[in-house]
Amino acid sequence: MKFILIETSNDMDAMLDHITNQPIIAVDTEFQRETTYYPKLALVQIATDSNVICIDPVAFDAKPALKEILLNKNIEKVFHACSQDMEVLYYYLGETPDNIYDTQIANAFLSDHHQIGYAALVENELGIQLDKSQTRTNWLQRPLTEKQIQYAGDDVLYLYQLHNILDDKLQQAGRKSWFTEECSNLRDNQNNFQVDVKKLWRRVKGATKLSQNTLIIVQYIAEWREQLAQQKDRIRRKILTDTILIQLAFDKPETINYLDPIIISRDRSQYQLNENEKQQLIEIIQSAQQAPESEWPDNRFSVLDNQQKAELKNLQQLVNDKAEELSLSSAIISSRKDLENLILINSTESETGASPIDAKLNIVQGWRLRCIGQQLLDRVASNK
Template sequence: MYFEIVTKLSQLEHVCQQARKMPVVMLDTEFVRIRTLYPKLGLIQIFDGKTLSLIDPIELYDLSPLWELLADESVVKVLHACSEDLEVFHHYAGMMPIPMVDTQIMAAFLGHNLSMGFASLVNQYLKVSLDKGESRTHWTERPLSLKQLEYAAADVYYLLPLYNLLAERVKQAGWEEAVQQECALLMIKRSKTPDLDNAYLNIKNAWKLKPKQLAVLQKLASWRFKEAHRRDLALNFVVKELHLWKMASLNIRSLEKMADEGFDRFEIERHGKRLLLLVEEVERLPKTCHPEVVERLVDLPNYKQTIKKIKEQTNAVAETLGVVPEFIGSKKQIHQLLKWAWIHDRNPENIPDLLSGWRNAFIGDKMLALLGDI
């Protein structure tokens, strides 16, 4: 397995020019994210069927030829389990690889588990055992060892024959268009900009709070995300989620009370006064600006019965199609459907997954009929 390490712009330009002549290229990234909000890119792997390149973003400050390749719609970009890779591209390039095919999604249409790993698929389809011992490499450190580089290169080298095998089986099964739809849906979800006004809804136990307390939590959660973005620091390394909730629920109004409630000393020293000022801002808000109490699906009438009926339908359809039930409708997608029907007044501009795309053709009418009976 021969590969070249790309550290110069002229090399990158040549690699990407050659790749853009191919109909399909294999793509992968290696990154680390320990304390940061965004992933730190350490390596980008490309294999166009002839040339395997390991692009070093630590040495290369200008990756524009690569971003141009990602935007070239005449070249299909193939990745595996690419959700986090898409986040990398969205953060660094402000774009997604279009068009994109994820072999994990292809495998799901062929009956494999949704979390089927690359090494397992390679072993099953290609009879090759991959050494995953370097998966915990700190990819932004230099130099990288030959073993680490070979590990990274293998991820795209074996991706090509795997993709070819899966593509043929997907075609035979009649799932080509559905795969395209599912990959496009994934890219849409991964490219969404965080809604800062609703960041508080992601805080555990927000549903327990009253409107004024929610207003405090809303203000603090929005500020925390902005601070995390400014410093590229993971949210809980700015202020712990639990401590935001305590600020709102326990009516904390002093640094001493923060200390009593277990706030980290560095949280208090760096952000304590700012948090208290934000709470004071909420105190001046009229009640009309307070969020409504959070509605939980589990508290609504018929929740358990409806979930049971939906799962019966998704299980039956999954068995007919030869896929795992979670691929037809995950817990998150089922909740999305119920929120659309019960909380969001069936907004036609925000159709849930179970009523759109390829899923709608197999289960949409069943879901609408079920919801109509409730």
Template sequence: MSGAGRATRPPEPVSSAPAVAEIAAAIRACGWFALDLEFVSEGRYVPDLGLVQVAWGDRDDPEVATIDPLAVDPGPVVALVGDPERETVVHAAQADVSLLAERYGVLPQAVVDTQIAGGFVGLGDQVGYGALVESVLGVRLDKGGQFTRWLDRPLSDDQIHYALNDVRYLPRAWERLRSELASRGRLDWAEEESARLVARYARRTSPVEAYRRLRGWSSLRPRAQGALRGLAAWREAEAMRLNVPPSRIVADRTVVELARRIPESAAQLEEARGLSRGTARRYGEQMVAALRDGALDPPERPRARPPLSDAAQGWATMLTALLSALCRSEEVAPRFVASRSEAEELARWWARGGDEPAPELPLLSGWRRELAGERLLSWLAGRAAILADARAPAGIALAPLPDGTAAGEARAGPAP
């Protein structure tokens, strides 16, 4: 099935406050809705919203509508994302949720992300909306409108068809996914992970932490780190004020170099490579003050962890590979289960002898421990062996060893 949703001319986007209020009331009455946003992010700190799409009512054949945010405030509808009594269905929500938090101050509550749900039923990590709809519903969507000019008016029929299809199939896809997750005993897993990630997407940027996103910050001396924190925070605040990318104010590489040198006057700034004289003249005093004040208040350095021993590095590599194989076998995206850093922390603990309490890692609690953590611990302790198995999805399998078998004794105990 293809070309879905193009049989008739689509309805015009809603452009009046009473119509927005009517949609919000209908959503409140039915208790759920699907949401998608079209926006333009190029050259902006916070994207400009170009269109809001919603679906509600019958999940198999929902009511659908678009709202024109250039003509009317969509606030009464988008605010429902923050209502814990109304389920919001989205796909790949990171950019949408971040925009709603920045533009409308909406913090998501009962939000489910079908991309995350797909990662728990074998659809892969970060499956696209079109691929998900085709896989789950057998509907092939036209994605030709994805990179159009959403701020231009009037919108074409093709743009509106494309936008409506982005929510038309979301409710039915989520119902199929929900049923599959429940049959596998994973519905709670997906809802928990969706809530965790969506909440993280909604966190607003803190200017004082912006320096940590710059390459090379951790190698600077304390005074230079303080200068970098001060200058990066000033740049972030200015970018927010002007709604432009921070790099348009001052390039990342230049920010780091200025923090390393800490020029003491606007005249010295003008000599800096990578900084235009116009920028130095416009912002010179502010930049010098940010560098100076930051250098006087360097951030506390976290206590450095000792490097992994050669043995622990090998264990971490094996743990990561085993985790990937287990997740592939179980049809769960590995990033939902554990990261490389967790594997390293687990290996670091085992290198210390494994006698002290295990580290508090998500991998070692709840469903993650049941799915993979316990089996990884069994391998570390020598209670399981890695087998080459052509029948396994990843070509390798972890098999328990009979009691008394000491295959893992060489791994146990402190690393030399």
């Protein structure tokens, strides 16, 4: 395999036909996001049948070429554990790639390893030990070292080989249709990258235990924090930590003098609100207190009662039994959260009119519904 570093539009144009004429390519990304709200794309690696191509979007505008490649439905793109790659590409391209083949998901349908790492999968299937010394390297620094380029290229070099091995095994196991269905849902998950500001309070640690009249303040502050985090491109906890956010909801400061002791941090990496932003925050808290009860977040059904917890254990056992029967990890069949939501939605169906199927829970869709979902639906329905 020939390794090629693309740092100019002219070099990219020279390789574009070669890449877009491939039926299958392997893809990986390198990015940074430790301190920023939005991930920063640093490198895109693509393997074809004869080349490993590292595209440097820091050196030139690679967006037009990457759109032509990654949004092409006729090219199958092989990733490993693609969720973070999909997110960074969503923010860079404005949408996510189509026609995805995820080798981590493929392996999950062939073993009881739900989220096997790339290095472990390469060693298991190819007997090759990868150098992981560059895992924590700074991918935005330039120039890239030869060691960085080799490391990045290796990530797609072996992906290309894994595709054929895993695909044969899926066909032999009779699970290719399950896998195809699972991968077809990956592009739909781009909605996960679009933040629903009205539900941000659910991400605030400890929020579900609060009363509704306090929770509405948490909701308003969480929305304001998110908007400021996006504007400043800072991770949300560096704007306000969850602990401070909840304290603000309880204390309801009415002046900057009252606000300052709550929000001032000794952490130098913490964003320091200016006077205008402090005043905005005070006004947000005041607006939240005036919100009508009809707008208060409904947290009544966010926590299981004792009877529902017992039912959750029963459902988990059914899932575990099915996983053992299929020699799969129970996690690929259903998450604990999906089972909790199945119980909660079922218990409120008569009140809300929404069924578990209407809510599009994974456990009652597609292959999962056929495999065990209907059994779970029947079980929770019998407990109404």
